[in-house]
Amino acid sequence: MAAAGPSVFLLMVNGQVESAQFPEYDDLYCKYCFVYGQDWAPTAGLEEGISQITSKSQDVRQALVWNFPIDVTFKSTNPYGWPQIVLSVYGPDVFGNDVVRGYGAVHVPFSPGRTSVCENICFRHKRTIPMFVPESTSKLQKFTSWFMGRRPEYTDPKVVAQGEGREVTRVRSQGFVTLLFNVVTKDMRKLGYDTGPPDTQGVLGPSPPPGLPR
């Protein structure tokens, strides 16, 4: 390999944490962070953030809008461990303490790469991700957590991006967060990867309303 080809590829992700739907809760804020494999490293931008507190809109949408920006660039040699964004939403309970209202995670979309003229193709994705909270498994813990006003939480929200050890957790899904992504990759095609045709999800008209069974 004397003709030095690229050995790393770049993944630029930007977008926003657009809005949320939590029918039962109000005055929420959102934290995000990225979880990625060993071969990955962030090169620019912020890999975590914390949003403002938003209240529900006074119309029928009852939308919680954050419009919170995401902008980060990663480099890697191997797609294994593709970055996931982990979201956690918090809000006050009746005593005014901040408690968690939902955790969620989703993989950063693959970039499309179909045109040979242009190495970098930008594309916009809209993802609605379900948010869930862990539940106590025993009746006693359920009672004490209700009595003390302390909900079970994950000590590290990054566990929602891991597949292992989930069989012991019981959760309750109770809301949705909508994310917008723009994704650009560089040199993936040169490294021999085929990411397929552009993903047309989210550009053709509005996405179906979240929370409804498909």
Added chain:
Amino acid sequence: MAEVHVIGQILGATGFSESSLFCKWGVHTGAAWKLLSGVREGQTQVDTPQVGDMAYWSHPIDLHFATKGLQGWPRLHLQVWSQDSFGRCQLAGYGFCHVPSSPGTHQLDCPTWRPLGSWREQLARAFVGGGPQLLHGDAIYSGADRYRLHTAAGGTVHLELGLLLRHFDRYGVEC
């Protein structure tokens, strides 16, 4: 060797009559396939949905395969179980789907079924729960012994899988 990355999520399930659901999943491949990194099987969390009737698992999958041949393209086999308030588990459905063969992001809907058993077993299941289960999980993804079974429909499992292929064009394989 050509490489395949399967990256995505088991999103959740709809259409099951039970409410607290979880899913055991695994990937079966032919002999030419080798798993370089990632976990081959797992189990999701138990979700009790409060909004709508879809159970959400958001269970991440990240697999890296190397392959010498196309035979035995990976297939995902799923077992959906329901858990009652006492923590007892009952089978809700079996299903399998092939990992898509074209690169890109795919939305998959995997229909499920469960063994029906004799009328006594059906009656017992209606009153006390339980019900027949497969002794060997390979009947989920192989068609060889299916003709012995009598089954009933379960709900649907929804998946989103992204496929990334490497060096397939080097061997002249068109996906």
